[in-house]
Amino acid sequence: NAGVTQTPKFRILKIGQSMTLQCTQDMNHNYMYWYRQDPGMGLKLIYYSVGAGITDKGEVPNGYNVSRSTTEDFPLRLELAAPSQTSVYFCASQPTQGGYTFGSGTRLTVV
């Protein structure tokens, strides 16, 4: 059982470049989330989804976009990368009223 799979694990982007962080879960969970983790700041919610075709903004959505065309996949898109988006990104999934399962993270550096 793979759980939540994130790719890539590491990436270096130049300012202004774009990229998509992939997240896939095989547990048939309805809820999925994207968080960013900055040193000493805990986790901040970027976007979340309560099911296929439904997404909503979290606490820090600016500079990001998401889509949820299937239950399994919840990609996060950065269109114009900025140094402020240097962070570790975590995807998580959740069954209704259950605990979260996190992926292992993507470490992104924007230079």
Add this chain to the structure above:
Amino acid sequence: GDSVTQMEGPVTLSEEAFLTINCTYTATGYPSLFWYVQYPGEGLQLLLKATKADDKGSNKGFEATYRKETTSFHLEKGSVQVSDSAVYFCARMPGGSEKLVFGKGTKLTVNP
């Protein structure tokens, strides 16, 4: 708004010492409470949880009791090991919501 406050880290202990990491929350209603652990280079893993007042969550020797009167959910372990070195996050899920709100995390280092 609703929030979770954890004690500032880092915390450094010797092996077999007693651990307490304080966590308090503000919330309306009756949230569920969680402790997550993040080992170096990994994602967060659920350590334990409690869903109502006076519940005690426990796992791997760690315990936390949901105290409604003090709005607290302190994490404790009687004898820490080097392998417990990690970052610990307290989190709450408000009643009627599935979104977790996390504290800032407390880094624990256990020395041999």
